[in-house]
Amino acid sequence: MEPLLNSATTPRRTPSFKEDTYHLHNLKPSEKKALQELKDKLTATSDATDASMWGIPLFPTSEKADVILLKFLRARDFRVQDSLNMLVKCLTWRKEFGADNIVDEDLGFKELEGVVAYMNGYDKEGHPVCYNAYGVFKDKEMYEKIFGDNEKLKKFLKWRVQVLERGIKMLHFKPGGINSIIQVTDLKDMPKRELRVASNHILSLFQDNYPEMVARKIFINVPWYFSMLYSMFSPFLTQRTKSKFVLSKEGNAAETLYKYISPEDVPVQYGGLSRPSDMNTGPPKPASEFPVKGGEKVNIQIEGIEAGAMITWDIVVGGWDLEYSAEYVPNASGSYTIAVEKPRKMDPTEEAVHNSYTTKEAGKLVLSVDNSASRKRKVASYRYLVRKSSVVM
Structure with missing residues (x-):
């Protein structure tokens, strides 16, 4: 029959990675102490009292500022001095890189928008979702056009940061709110050897300057060698890091993404109903x-x-x-x-x-x-x- x-039908819901709530009453006494120590040290740092990130002043103390400081503390296992060093370096980088004003810049990568890296909808918990797909660079002409020399690489990295900054503008930065994004990476046709330099630069930039900004990393169309490499390095990853990773072999993209993202928010190329033209017609049905x-x-x-x-x-x-x-x-x-x-x-x-x-x-x-x-x-x-x-x- x-x-x-x-x-x-009611969508299937799969428990998501439980990110920090950033409620102070949920912190351990040692973590509360570390937060206060970081504030004190930052106050004593020259010019730090005027510092801000993502439009949020770090002083005076506020709930939103605490969320940012706790991200840096979490990234360094609540070691206060290490967290301070990371934060100060990040503030310097943002100023030199121009990260605060990059969102509205025209960097000349129209052909990559909606293809290589782009924000598209939300997951079932309300996190903005960033998609990444580098298969287009298997074409040598396209690869040379984007990564042909050091200046081109720098320009691409700036554009990639721009995409991430647009996603971060969608975050709440408040206790109990949505304070991180979901990252989906399509490994189909990815020329891993050619993109090794660019990938390392992107990874380094994000690790150093965007702590605890990703709640879950979903890899789709995963080739056999990637799964093998992951199994080799998995024992060296923290349980927290491993809990963010989801690996899905080729052909299972839709089934994997549906666990975390409603079909109306999944791009059509991955078995969903979301088309670029939908962005102009309001929230998806x-x-x-x-x-x-x-x-x-x-x-x-x-x-x-x-x-x-x-x-x-x-x-x-x-x-x-x-x-x-x-x-x-x-x-x-x-x-x-x-x-x-x-x-x-x-x-x-x-x-x-x-x-x-x-x-x-x-x-x-x-x-x-x-x-x-x-x-x-x-x-x-x-x-x-x-x-x-x-x-x-």
């Missing part, structure tokens, strides 16, 4: 998730559609590689079922289906995904909107 879906088991055909029935209505829908299956169709079934006895989209095999690389249909009779729309030829489980999502005249249902 084919499963039927008649209404929105929520989608419903559903599983498609191996050997199973699922029918989604959207009922109660009146005559003269227009129904618009989006549907996607992570990795597709199955058959999809859509038909309209009128309620009236003797009326014929209308094939809105004839059954067709969807290629694994295809993105979300977006279509619409205007009805002549009252009835229901049936969307079908047929995975009966495969044993592999799939994750999928859909959403729809029904309009009658000028009334939105």
